[in-house]
Amino acid sequence: MKITIDRTDEGFLVVLNGRVDTTNYNEFENSIAHLYNEKGAAIYLDCSGLDYISSSGLRIFLTLQKKVKVQGGMLKIFAMQPQIKEIFDISGFSSIFSIYPDYETAKHAG
C-alpha cells in the first residue's frame, strides 16, 4: 500500500493506493498518526486508489475521524471505489464519515 500526504491550501491531501488489511494496517496507522495531532486541520482523503479495506483498516479510519474531531478539524473522504462504498454502506459507516464523490465537491462542501 502506498500513501502520500501533502500539505495543500485547503489542508492535507492524503492519497491512498492499494489495500489496507490485517497485514499492513499498522503501517497505515503509522503513516497518518501525525495527523492525529494537527489542530483544526482539514484532511482530505483520496480513496480512488483504495482497492480493499478490512475491518482493521476501518478501525483506523474511525480513529482518525475521532481524533480529528477532537482536534477541531474535519475528515473528508472522497472518490471511493464502489465496493468500498458498499462496505461503508453495509456497516453504516457512511453515516459516520463525510463521503464525497470527488475532490472538488469535497472542497466546496461545508
Place this chain on the structure above:
Amino acid sequence: MNRNRLSFKIIVRVLLFCFILGGSIFTIYYLFARKTIERESRENAIHLAESAVYKIEEIINPAEMIPNNLAWIMETNTLSRDSIYAFLKQLVRNNESVFAGAIAFEPHMFSEEEYAFAPYAYRSGEEIRSRDLWSPAYNYFIMDWYQIPALLKKPYWSEPYYDEGGGGVLMTTYSAPFYRNINNSRVLAGIITIDISLEWLTEIVNSVKIFDTGYAFLISGNGVYVTHPNASHIMNQTIFTYAKEIDEPKIREIGRDMISGRSKFSNVDLKEIGKVWIYHTKIPSSKWSLGVVYPHREMYAGLRNLNIMIFMLSTVALVLLTIATIRIINRQIGPLSKFARAARSIAGGDFDTELPAVDENHEMKELHDSFRFMQEELTKYIADLKETTSAKEKIESELRIARGIQTDMIPHIFPPFPNLPEIGLYASLESAMEVGGDLYDFFPIDDDHLCFAIGDVSGKGVPASLFMAVTITLIRSMSDKNRSCAQIVESVNKTLTINNESNMFVTLFVGILNLRTGELQYCNAGHNPPVLLNRNQEPRMFSNTKAIPVGIFEVFDYRDETVVLDKSDQIFLYTDGVTEAEDADKNLFGEAALIKSLSENRDKSSKELTDRVKQSVKEFVNGHTQSDDITMMCITYWGKNENKIK
C-alpha cells in the same frame, strides 16, 4: 585421501614450477657460460697466436735487417774478395740466429772475368767456414732464392727446405736484392742472403700449449706445414693436401685465407680431435701464417663437467625438496582434515567439539578462529531459538486453550432445540487464526421467543477474540424478555464504547423471533444484511442498515425493525468472511455468488444449506489462505404444527 590429493597437487605444481624455473635458469647460465668460455677462448687464442708471432718477429726482424744493411754497404762500397769473405764470416759469427750468409752477384757483376761469384759463409760445428757457391752444377741464377727476388726486385723469404749440408735441419733463406749505380742508372748487382734455421721457430710454435689436444702450427707462403704436432706432416703436406686427404673443403678455405695473410676465426671438424676453432694470423715479415687449434671438446670440458655436477646436485636437491615439501604441506594442511571432522561433528549437534590446535600460522589461525566463532554463535543461536520456540510454544498452547474457551462460549451442539420443532438451526464458525473475532449466539428468551445474534469484531486474532468474548457475554447478559433488540444493542454499545481506546468496533445483528407468530424483530448494527429465503420468491437481502457498528459512539439511536416469516422461511446470516472470501487472484466470493448458492439450496435443512454454502466458498477459494473468520447461521422457521423435519 583428499588431503593426499591436495598435497599431491601442490607438490606436483611446486615441483613443476621449480623444474621449469630451474631449467630456465640453468639454460641461461649454460648459454651465458658457453658464451663466456667462447669469448675467453677466442681472446686466449688470439693472445697465444699474437704472442707467438711477436716472439717470431723478434728474431726475424733483426735478421731481416742484416741483408738490408749489407745491401747498403755493398751499394756504396767496393770490397775485395777477401774482405767480402771476412765480412760474411764476421756477420755469421756475430748473429747467432744466422746459420749462413751469402752475397751472390749478377753475371760479371763482381769482376769482368768471372761469370758468377757467390761468396758464402756458414757454420760448421764450432767453426765458420766459407766458399764460393757458384759452380756449373750449381746454377744459382735459376734458383728460387736468387731468381725470385731478382725478377721481383724485392726481398723474398724462401719456402722452407732441408739443408743437406747442415745435417737435415729445416731452413729458410731471406734474400734481398742490392743495386749498383752504373752509368747513372740503378742496376741490380746481386742478391744478399741469410739462411736461418727454423729450429727456434719450431720451438716457439710448439711451445704454445692449448689444453691437451690443442696446438699451434705454422705454414709457409705455399701452405707447406713448417711445424705441426704430427711430424709426418712437416714439409710433406701442405694444408691443401691435408684438406684433400681428410676431404674437408673448409680446411682448404682456411688455408687460402692463411696464405693471403688474413686473420680469422673458423669453425671446423677435424676428424682426429673433433670440432675445433682455428684462429690464424700472419707473420708480417715472411708472410707465413700461424694457426692455433682450439678443440671444442676440451674447451667445454670444464663446462661439461660442471653441468654434470649441477645436474646431479639438482636431482638430489629436487628429491630433497620433494620430501621437505611433502612434510611441510602435510604439517600445515593436516589440521584441515581435522577441521573437516570437527565441522561434521558440530553439524551433528555437538557444538562443543574441540577444534584442532593451530599455532602461529595465519591462514589456519583465521580458519580456527572462524570455526570457534561459528561454534559460539551457533550455540547462542540455538539457545535463542530454543528460548523463542519454547516461548512460542507457550503462546501457542495458551492460544489453543483460549480457542477452547472461545469455542465453549459459542453454542455448538446441533440440533440445539430438539424440543422446539418450530425451528431448525445450524451455525458454523471457522476462525482464520486460533482465536477469532466472529461470534454468533442463540438462546431462548422464553418459551415463545428465540434470541439470536451474529457479529464481527473488527480485526482478528487475540485482540478481536477478547472483544468477541466481551460482546457475546454482554449480549447474553443484556437480553431478557423485557428488552427489544435495539435496546439490547444499545446496552451492548454503551458498555463497549466505554474504555475503548483502541476504537475496536463490532458489527452486530440481533434478532428475536416469535416462534408462535413468526414475527422477527431485529436490529442490525452495521452488519452484513442477512438473506431471507422464501419458498415462493428469490432470495432477498434485508436492506442495508443505517446503524453503525457498536463500540464507536457511546450514544446512538438504534432502531428495531420487524419482518414476518412464513412457514418454512429461512434466514441465512453470515459475516463478511463469506462474501469477502478471496481466491488466489484476490477475487471476492461476493454477494451474488452467495445468493446463487442459497437459491440453489433452499428447501434444504439448515445444516445442509449451511454446509452447501460452506462448500461453495471452499471451492471458490480453492485452497487460498483464509484471511477472515467465516461464520454462517441458518434458521429455518417451520411454524407451529408443521412436519417435524429440522
Place this chain on the structure above:
Amino acid sequence: MVFTPHWIPQAQFAGYYVALDQGFYKDEGLDVDIVHATANIASLDLLKNGEADVVSSFMLDAMEQRAKGVPLVNIGQLSQHSALMMVTKKKSGIDTPQKLHNKKLGIWSSGFEDVPLAFMQEHGIRMDLIRILQTVNLFLVDGVDALMVMYYNEYDQINNCGIDEDELNTFFFSDYNLDIPEDGIYCLEDSLNSKGDAYAGFLKATLRGWEYASQHREYALDLVIGEMDRAHLPNNRVHQRWMLEKVLEMMNPGKKKVTKGQLLKSDFDRAMEVFRMAKETQGLQTFGFEQFYQLRAESKK
C-alpha cells in the same frame, strides 16, 4: 740389369716399383736394380756411359740424343699422350695463344722446350723463356706470366699451394695438335741386338707392373711412398695419387689406334716435325721410325 727412371722417385714410376716388388722381372729371369737419375745427371747420360742398361726417358729428349749420335732405341712406349701444358693465372687475362705473345714463360732448366717452341712457331707468337730450376714458386709469386707444367705433377702442385683450378687458364698441348707421347723405355742398340729377349722380358714385366698398379693403386702408392721416404724426399699421398692417376691416363691409348707399349708411327712423325721446328738440326743425324722404335721381339719365356 740396371734400370734408371729419368727423374727422382715418384708415382711417375710406380709401375716399375710394382713390377719389381711383385717379382714380375724375376718371372722374366731378370734381376733388376732401380737406380734413379738425379738433378745433375740425366738418365740418358747414364745410358750413354753404360751405368744403366735400360732407362726411361722423355721421347723428344731421346730423339735429340739420337740425333746427336747416341745409338739408343725405343723398346717400349708407355705414355701415349702428352701431359705437357701451360698455365696462366686467370687474373692475368691471358686465355688465348695470341695473348701469350711477348709474355714470360717459365720453363724447366732441364729442357722440354721443343714443344712450346713448336707451339710458338705454329701460332706465330714469341715468348721470353725463363729457365727455372725446380719449383713453381716463380709462377706463384707472378714472376712469370705462364708456366710449363706436367699435368700429372706441377699442375697438382700449384693446386696444392692454394691456387684453385678455376683461378687458372690451361693450355693443354694435346689440344693444339701437339699430343706427343712422352715417357718411354730406351736402351742402346747394341744391347738390344745382343740381349733382345731380356729387353723384351723387361718390357713385358714392366707392362704387367703397370697393369697391376692400375688395379691396385693404393698398394702401388705404398711402394712409391716407401721409395720417396728412402730417398728423403718430401711426399704426400694426395699428390702421388693424382700423379699415378694421370700417368695411368696418359698410358691409355684413348683415341689413338695403338696398343699399350707400342709407339704409333704418326706420333713419331709428328714428334720429328716438332723437333725440327724447335731445334737447329744442322749437323745432327737423321733417322727413321724403324731405326728409332725397335721392339718387335716377344719374350717366349
